[in-house]
Amino acid sequence: MRGLASIAGQLVVSCQAYPGEPMRSPVIMAAVAQAVVEGGAKGIRAQGIEDLKAIRPLVDVCLIGLVKRGSDGVFITPTVADAVDCAAAGADIVAVDGTRRERPDGRPLAASIEAVHAAGALVMADCGSLDDALYSIAAGADCVGTTLAGYTGERPVSRGPDLELLAELVANVDVPVIAEGRIRNPDDALACRNAGAYAVVVGTAITHPTRITRTFADHLSRSSE
């Protein structure tokens, strides 16, 4: 079972490296995915068609796939074609931008969702506010995430996860709400689950060695000042 129910109450780990980074390679991301599954991740979130194709045969857990195009405006699986490609590459759930902003292909969010459903996968709408979530659910999203909280101008950038938005979504929507974004440690993850998150997605704090190392290095250099 690799559907939405398989991640209920569980940890999903986002395995992503960014353009120009040393770990930006499907082989490396597939190894990271296998390593986090060994550690107990019940789902993987991954970016890019080549990464999805490399990861799919190596892990038998729910795979949330996306394509990132740039870092401004609508950049998470922004077009219908990207969404279909993620499903074809083996994603069980396709993560798409769930905001109300205009999309680069000029198509509505509902078109991406319909195409993903036709391909036999589900849709996670990455939202930045309650209004985004309501819009996404009306468009047919199967679940919503707090992924874009603090990144769209509608919410402040919280230090840890945006627990306020999480609670607001849990209280106001009737689809699973997935906590994602700035979850820094196990206590943050637990706080998300206690706030009603259906599943918890952690990225940087587990799979980004450069940023993890920087927190240690900065801490040491601050304390020797």
Ligand SMILES: CC(=O)N[C@H](C=O)[C@@H](O)[C@H](O)[C@H](O)COP(=O)(O)O
């Ligand atoms: C806003 C955006 O582009 N989020 C992306 C979505 O896939 C990833 O860069 C994040 O790493 C992911 O959401 C997990 O969050 P964090 O790394 O904070 O645990």
